[in-house]
């Protein structure tokens with residue numbers, strides 16, 4: 001089940017996605033450069049880092065600055081600081097941090113697929 005991790009005015013604004021939904025997004029290979037839109041807790045970014053391994057790199061963007069900072073702290077504490085870069089930005093409107101990538105996945109709701117992705 002998805003777990004709501006952040007409420008604003010009583011409405012959910014961030015959650016840890018259901019593991020069954022996450023599993024379908026984790027089709028990455030060792031050595032790949034991966035961009036995730038929607039860092040949330042950072043747990044999916046940690047899984048991606050395990051899958052791409054020491055020769056790969058993960059960038060993950062989170063529009064909520066406080067959530068980005070919390071995820072960055074957690075990922076560093078868990079030993080993923082070198083392989084995961086957390087960027088506080090709007091993945092829909094903003095520039096992506098280190099294009100090009102071999103995989104891009106969005107765990108945030110987006111109204112379409114921007115050309116720059």
Ligand SMILES: C[S@@+](CC[C@H](N)C(=O)[O-])C[C@H]1O[C@@H](n2cnc3c(N)ncnc32)[C@H](O)[C@@H]1O
Nearest residue numbers: 014038039040041043044063090091092107108
């Ligand atoms: C379903 S949660 C992501 C779950 C996350 N992958 C994890 O492992 O916990 C979606 C996240 O996307 C963020 N988000 C929503 N719109 C966004 C955007 N345009 N750019 C970046 N992050 C966005 C939300 O703030 C929320 O934290």
